[in-house]
Amino acid sequence: MTSKSADVPDSLYRRIYAVVKKIPRGRVASYGQVARVAGLERHARMVGYALHALSEGDVETVPWQRVINAQGYISIRSNPMAAKIQRKILEHEGVEFNEKDKVDFKKFGWKK
DNA sequence: ATCGTGACGAACG
DNA sequence: CCGTTCGCCACGA
Secondary structure, three states, rough: OOOOOOOOOHHHHHHEEEEHOOOOOOOOOEHHHHHHHHOOOHHHHHHHHHHEEEEEEHHHHHHHEEEEOOOOOOOOOOOHHHHHHHHHHHHHHHOOOOOOOOOHHHEEEEEO
């Protein structure tokens, strides 16, 4: 079979979503970490792109809010409203933000 | 097929 | 710690 792309009936995004689903409640992971676990080492941007493209259906099954940038900050730019919601949910899950709106990976980072 | 864009990140100074 | 630059590459127009 020739399969080049084929496959990936689920495509690249599906693969990324599968990893995000593994992040436990009360924890956060960076885009780069998710990419790495998904076998996409240098594709952190693709992870962000994938989450940005979440369908309304997947948005309820994929814990997208648990993915933040490597600096510990929420990274949504184009949608300020979503960023606020993201923080709200994370705090509800027990993740804390310091006075600079930053999350400490030492305490809340996902340790695979 | 080319081009601009972007939920990123590492490297510099 | 802060701003800037550069590399990566799928996606949509």
